[in-house]
Amino acid sequence: MNQLFAVTNVLGMVVMMFGLTMLPPLALSFWMDDSALFAYHQSFVITLFCGLVMTLATRWHRRELQVRDGFLLVVLVWSVLPIFATLPFMFFMPQLSFTDAYFEAASGITTTGATILSGLDSLPPSINLWRCELQWLGGMGLIVLAVAILPLLGVGGRQMFKAETPGPMKDTKLTPRIAETAKALWLIYAGLTLSCIVAYRLAGMDWIDAVMHAFTTLSLGGVSSHDASFGHWNSALIECVAIFFMLVAGLNFASHFLVWRAKSFLPYRHDPEAGMFIMITAVSCIGLTFYLWFMEVYPDPLTALRFASFNTVSIATSTGYSSTDYYLWPIFAPLWMLFLSSFCSSSGSTGGGIKMIRAQILFKQVFREMIVIMHPQAISPVKVGGSVVPNRIVFAVLAFLSIYIASIASMTLILTLSGLDLVTALSAVVACINNLGPGFSQVGPATTFSVLTDFQIWVCSFAMLLGRLELFTLLIVFTPAFWRK
C-alpha cells in the first residue's frame, strides 16, 4: 500500500498543477462572457482541493520513486486526470453522462480527438478551448513521457529510442538530467505551437480558432471547434499550414531539439525514422491522389491532390482532422490511411500507433529471417540508422506487436459482441488505440462516437489509454506480479 501512497502524493501535485490549467479557459470565458464561467469556477476549486487533499494526506509516505512507481504514476496520471478534466463538461452540460464526459476528456488528454459531442460550433468558445487545451497538455506530457520517461522504464523496446539519434550527434540522453530534457522539449513544443498559431492566423483563421487548432495540430490530436473540422474554412492555404505542422509534430522531438541546438538540419538526416516517415507519407499522398483521380472521385488531379494530401497526412500522423468525409472515397483509400496511422509517426513525437522505429525493426527482422534461411551461417544483425539493435529489443518489439494485434482483435470482438457491426467496431478500436480519432461507418469522420452504448464507450476509452501508454505500461499494472512485495 506504501507504493500507492507514495505515488498518490506525487499525483496530488500533478492534479493541483492540472487545476491551474483551467485558468486560460476561465479567463476566456470571463472575457467573452460565454455562460460557462460558473463551470470553471467550480471545477477549478474542486480540482485544486482534491489535489491538495491527496498530497497532504499522504505526505508521510513521500519518498524517492522507484522504477515500478514510475509505471503506476504514469498510468494514474493518464487515467485520473481525465476525471478532473470532465468537471467543466459535467457542470456546463448536466445532461452529459459521466461515461461520455470521461470519453471526451480522455480523448483529449490522450490526443486522440474522437468526440461524442455534436453541434461544436454552438458550444461556448471556452468549452472548445478546454477541449483543445487538453490535447495540447496531453501532447506536452506525451513528449516528455515518450522521450524521457518510457525509455527509462524500457517499455516494449523503448530502450532503443534512447539511442535513436545515431551518427556524430549520438547522445544517450539529450541533456544529463531528465528535468532539463523536459524543459528543452517543452520550449520547442511551445515555440512550434506559437509559430503555428501565427501561421494559422495569417492563413485566415481568427485568433481563437488559430490558438485552438494550433493546440490540436502540434499535439496531433485532431479536435476541432467546428463540426466540419477543416472543411469549415475550405481553404487550401490553411490546409497547407496544417499539413506542414502535422508533419513537424510527427517527427521525433528529440531530433527537433538536436536541430535547434546544432543550428543545422543534419540531425534530421541522422534520424532513422524521419526520412522513412516523410517518404511513406509523400508516396501515399501522391498515390492516393492518382487513385482518387482515376476513380473519378475528383474531376481534376489538383483537387484530388489537395484532398488526398490533407486527409492522408492528418490520418497517417494520427491527428484525425478531415476536410471531407473520406469514408465516402473508394474503400482502399480510407483503409490505407488507417493502416498508415498505426505505424507512421516517429517515436518521441505526439503521434500514435506502434511508431516508425518499431515498424522498421520488425521489417528488418523479417528480412533477417529470410537471409538466415538462405544463408544458414550468415550473421545478420538488425540495424536501424547504422547501429545494431540488440536481440533483446527485437524480442521486446515483437512482443509489443503481438500485444498490439491481440488488443485490437480482442477489443474488436468485444465490440461486435456488444452489437456493433465489424467495420465500425474494428475502425473504432484501431482509431482509439492509435489515438487517431474518427473511424469508419457509424463512427466515421462525418459522425461522432455518440452512437455507441456506455459499455462500448468505456472499451474505447480503455483503448485510447492503452495505446497512449504503449500497452505495456498500462497492462503491467494489471499483473499480480506488479503488486507482489
Added chain:
Amino acid sequence: MKIIILGAGRVGTSVAESLVSEANDITMVDLASDRLHLLQDHLDLRTVVGNASHPSVLIRAGAEDADMILAVTQSDETNLVACKLAATMFNTPTKIARIHSANFLAYPEIFSADNFCVDFVICPEQILTEYIEKLIEFPEALQVLDFANGKVSLVAVRAFHGGPLVGRELQELRQHVPNVDTRVAAIFRKDRPIIPEGDTVIEAEDEVFFIAPEKDIRAVMREMRRMDKPVERVMIAGGGNIGKRLAKALEKDHQVKIIEYDKRASERLAADLDHALVLHGDATDEDLLESENIAEMDMFCALTNDDENNIMSALLAKRMGARKVIALINRSAYVDLVQSGGIDIAISPAQVTIGSLLAHVRRGDVVAVHSLRRGAAEALELVVHGDPRSSNVVGRKVADIKLPKGATIGAIVRGLPTAEGRGLGDDGGQKTKSAASSADAQVLIAHHDTVIETGDHVILFVINKKLIHQVEELFQVGVGFL
C-alpha cells in the same frame, strides 16, 4: 644511418632484414628476449630488451644519436608515445609510427609536431587493402602500383596467347594503341630479367612490367592477354583488420561475402558492414563454400592471419570454381611454393608494406619505393633537385643519363607541388596532399629525348636491388648544394 626499430614483429623483422643489407646500424627493441636472440643470430644488428615506450629503454637503444625511429610495435599507444619521447628527449630527425586503429587515423592532426610528433604514419592494413583493391579493379594484373599520387601506375601483367602483341616486337605497341603513351620497363621470362628494347619479342608466360597513366592501363593490358569480365562477386575469408577494410571498401559496388571463424568477431563485423553478407564459419569448410556458391565468385581473397589456412582455402576455392584467388602469405618460402600452383596471386604483406618504410630510409628525395618480385627488384619515385652544374641528371636527356644497366626511367611527372611532395607516406598512410594541388601535374612517359628538369618526379625501375645504391648516388646533388 642509425636506425632504431621498436617491435620485433613481422613488419619490424622484415624491415630489419631489408635494411641490414644496405649498411645501416640497426638496433631492435622488443619485450620478448627470445625473439630478439633469434634475430641477432642471423642478422647483424643490436638488440635491447624492454618496453619501447620507456625513456630509459630508448636511451639504452641509443636514441640520443639515432637518425630514425621506426615504431612498429603491436600497440598504437606505445608507438605514439615512443615517437613523442624521441622528439622531446632526443630530437630524433625522423619518426615513423605504425598505426592500426582507424580511429587514430581519422584525426590526422594528432600526429602533428605539436602533438605526437609522428613524421610519417604507416598503416599496413590500409596499404594492403588498397593493394588488393587495385587487383580487384584490374583482375588481369598481377600487381598495380601507384606513383605520384596515382597519376601514373606501374603494372605487372602476365602475357598470354591471344593478346595482340604476344609474339611480336615491342615497338609495334605504338601502332596497336596509337593514343596511349606507355613504356615497358622490364620483362621477366622464366624469372630472369630482360631489358626491353624496341625489337624485344614478347612471349606467352612473360611477366611484363609497364608504366602508364591509370586510364590507359586497360588498353595496354588488352595487348598482352584476353580481358576478363570485371569483378563483381567477391568472397573474403577472414574478417580481421584487412578483410574488414577490404569488405568496407568493396561493399558499395560489389557483392561481398565475408567468412569469419570467430563468432564474436563476426558479430562485430556484421555491425560495421552495411551491405556485405557476414558468414560465421570456417573458410576451409567445403560445404560452406559450396552452399555460398563459390563457383560463381569472381574473386576469392584469403586474408586470415594464418598462412596455411589461407593457402588451403584459396586452393580449395580455386578447385571449386572461383575465377581468381588471392592469398595473403607471410612466409616468403610459401610464396614461392604456391605462386606457380593453383593460387593466382600470393601477397606477402611484408613486401607490400615495406616499400613505404624504405622510402624514408633511402638517400636522396625518395617519395615512394615499391618492392617487386619478392624484393629482388624495386620501383622508385625520386624527386630531382639541383641545377645542371651540381646534378648529374638535371638538364640532360634521358638517353644521356649514365644509368647503370638494369635501371630504366619509366616516366616523369612534372609540376607536382614540391613542399608537400613528401606528405605522410605516399601510399596507404595519410593522404595529406589534396587532389587539387596535383591536378595540374603532367605525366611524361620517358623517351630518349625527354629532358629532365629540377623538381621532376622520376619513376625508376631497377631490375636488381644491388643497383639501387648507384642509382641513389647518381641522383644525389653534388657537394656544396646541400
